[in-house]
Amino acid sequence: MNHDAVFIYSDQLLRYRFSEHHPFNQFRLTLTLDLLRHLNALGDSQIIEPRMAGDEELTLIHDHEYVEAVKKAGRGELPESVGEGFGLGTEDTPMFKDMHEASAFLVGGALTAADQVMTGRANHAIHLGGGLHHGFRGKASGFCIYNDSAVAIKYLQKKYKARVLYVDTDAHHGDGVQWAFYDDPDVATYSIHETGRYLFPGTGNVTERGHGQGYGYSFNVPLDAFTEDESWLASYETTLREVTHFFKPDVILTQNGADAHYYDPLTHLSATINIYKHIPALAHELAHEYCDGRWIAVGGGGYDIWRVVPRAWSLLWLEMSGQQHLAATFPEGWTAKWQPKAPHPLPSSWTDPPDMYPAIPRKSEIIEKNQLTVDKLLYPLRDQKK
Numbered sequence: 403m404n405h406d407a408v409f410i411y412s413d414q415l416l417r418y419r420f421s422e423h424h425p426f427n428q429f430r431l432t433l434t435l436d437l438l439r440h441l442n443a444l445g446d447s448q449i450i451e452p453r454m455a456g457d458e459e460l461t462l463i464h465d466h467e468y469v470e471a472v473k474k475a476g477r478g479e480l481p482e483s484v485g486e487g488f489g490l491g492t493e494d495t496p497m498f499k500d501m502h503e504a505s506a507f508l509v510g511g512a513l514t515a516a517d518q519v520m521t522g523r524a525n526h527a528i529h530l531g532g533g534l535h536h537g538f539r540g541k542a543s544g545f546c547i548y549n550d551s552a553v554a555i556k557y558l559q560k561k562y563k564a565r566v567l568y569v570d571t572d573a574h575h576g577d578g579v580q581w582a583f584y585d586d587p588d589v590a591t592y593s594i595h596e597t598g599r600y601l602f603p604g605t606g607n608v609t610e611r612g613h614g615q616g617y618g619y620s621f622n623v624p625l626d627a628f629t630e631d632e633s634w635l636a637s638y639e640t641t642l643r644e645v646t647h648f649f650k651p652d653v654i655l656t657q658n659g660a661d662a663h664y665y666d667p668l669t670h671l672s673a674t675i676n677i678y679k680h681i682p683a684l685a686h687e688l689a690h691e692y693c694d695g696r697w698i699a700v701g702g703g704g705y706d707i708w709r710v711v712p713r714a715w716s717l718l719w720l721e722m723s724g725q726q727h728l729a730a731t732f733p734e735g736w737t738a739k740w741q742p743k744a745p746h747p748l749p750s751s752w753t754d755p756p757d758m759y760p761a762i763p764r765k766s767e768i769i770e771k772n773q774l775t776v777d778k779l780l781y782p783l784r785d786q787k788k
Contacts, residue, residue, distance in 0.1 A: 407526040407723040408518050409444055410511045411435065412451040415531035417504035420496045425668060426545040430707035431530055433740065434715045440733035441716070443725050450518060452511035452529070455553065460509060462556040463549055463582055465540040469502070472547060476501040489542035505547040508532050512554035515698045519653065520562045525695035526686075526722045530715050533657045533702030535576040536603060543578065544602060551657055551700055552582040555589055558653060567651035568592065569642065571681050572659025572702040573669040575606030575622065579657075585616040590649040594623040594638050596662070596671050601627075608779050621645050623779060626768045627670040633769045634662065634673050635680050637776050646688045648783050652696065654689045658682070659702030660714035664759050668705050672762060674754040678714035679729075682721035697722070708744045712736075713752060 416428050438444040460469050471488045474480040475497040485491035498504075508531050515527035535551055536544030551568065558564040568583075570576035570593040583589035598604040612620040623641050625634060646654075660678065662671040682699070689697035699718060704711040720726050729752050737748045762768065 405448060405524045407448065407528065407719075408450045408515075408524040409448050409719065410450050410452050410515050410518075410527060410529040411531070414452065414504075414507045415511065417500065418508055418531070419504075420498055420545070424496070424545075425705045427707050428531065430704060430711040430715075433707060433712040434530060436739070437712045437716045437733070437736050438719060440736040441728045443716070443720060443723070443728050448723070450514060450527075452507055452514045452531070454503065455506045455509035455513055455548075459513060459553060459557060460506065460548060462560065463539060463552045464537075468540040472505065472542075473502040476503065488540065489538075490547075492542075494545055495542040495547060501547060508534060509548050509550040509553050512550040512698070512700055513557055515700070516554050516558050519696050519698050520558065520564065526689070526697045526699070528699045528719055528722055530701035532700035533572070533659060535570060535572065535657055535702060536574070536578045538578050539582070544574065546578065549578045549582065551576075551655060552579050554698070555579070555583065555655060558655075559588060562652075564652040565589070565649070567646060567649055567654045568657070569654060569685060570595070570657040570659070570702075571638070571662070572657055573661040573666065573671055574601060574659065574703055575603055575624070576657060577603045577605045580606075580610065580620055580622075583616065584612055584620060585614040587615045587619050589616075590619045590621065590645065590651065592621040592623075592642060592645050594625065594641070596629070596669055597624040597626060599627075601669060608775055611782075618782065619649070621779060623775060625671065625775070626771045628672045628762050628764065629768055629772060630672045630762060630765065631674055631676050633772045634671070634677055637772050638681065639684060640776055641779055642684060642688070644780055644783050646692055650692055653693050653698065654685060654696065655698045655700070656682075656685045657700050657702045658715065658718055660704035660711045661702075663706065663710045663714070665706040665710050666704070668703075672759060674758065675710070675713050675717075675752065676754070678717045679721070682718045686721055708740070709746055709749055713749060717752070
């Protein structure tokens with residue numbers, strides 16, 4: 403059966419769990435899935451189970467030695483002193499039981515999504531368990547063990563000979579994916595994020611443009627802290643349109659971190675849920691304009707798992723599956739079901755209150771700085787048109 407959009411999910415994705423109090427909490431998948439169920443927006447026929455990625459797929463990006471270290475860590479056989487060299491056993495990425503298997507399922511979900519789209523079984527595929535964009539070739543970083551997006555991109559190149567545009571809207575720079583393809587002219591990486599001046603991983607400057615044959619194919623839009631919706635969306639819309647027109651990809655893979663929201667406890671941006679309507683709408687439009695609809699979406703960051711992530715990711719699926727009309731009203735049943743367990747009052751609307759945060763005193767300065775960043779990023783592309 404062919405679908406316009408498919409949803410990659412199984413409970414195996416919930417196994418990726420560092421500890422009870424770690425900020426990366428896959429319970430947000432449960433909350434999102436339940437919100438979509440309350441909306442009657444997700445049918446069983448649209449759900450595709452992920453498979454587990456094999457070692458030969460993981461080593462498209464990751465070193466064999468690193469994969470073996472992750473396996474040992476998951477069995478309790480990796481000494482802490484050795485693990486530190488691989489970024490394992492740190493505060494960000496503690497070791498946990500069966501961490502290789504849990505991580506390989508996240509990668510397998512991205513590969514499942516890729517196959518669904520590239521074989522024409524679906525125009526679009528979403529894998530919210532993925533988006534772990536900080537993982538490196540031989541080291542875990544920033545809550546990320548294996549880099550599912552990087553593996554999926556290399557897989558798309560190898561199996562389908564595809565030119566891939568990677569679009570990362572997480573508040574943290576998509577460093578692991580950028581560096582994996584920094585010298586590759588057949589992959590364009592685009593990341594719009596909070597400036598690394600005060601935020602992990604500290605990279606993603608507008609001057610990071612690629613290396614060697616890949617020079618000119620890395621694009622970064624570092625936004626000033628406390629950026630609000632208007633400036634965020636203006637920067638995104640302008641740059642992504644021009645980057646996509648320049649690169650003309652065969653497929654678009656978007657990473658959809660939901661941590662640019664004001665409520666997110668780990669970042670310093672001031673966006674509202676409004677941007678999470680526009681982010682997928684533009685990606686959807688560009689996928690049809692340039693890629694015959696081929697669009698793969700993965701999850702990413704998002705640490706307010708109650709008030710932000712379920713709404714943001716549900717809006718992504720509603721856009722992808724052509725059910726935007728279901729966002730006309732918010733399901734009271736979902737709010738009532740989860741409120742007793744939530745640490746904050748849960749939303750009863752798709753929108754945020756207008757007084758969610760106090761006025762930003764540097765607003766005009768922030769808008770101006772962001773516009774200068776956009777101009778600096780796009781100057782080489784616009785110069786080519788002359």
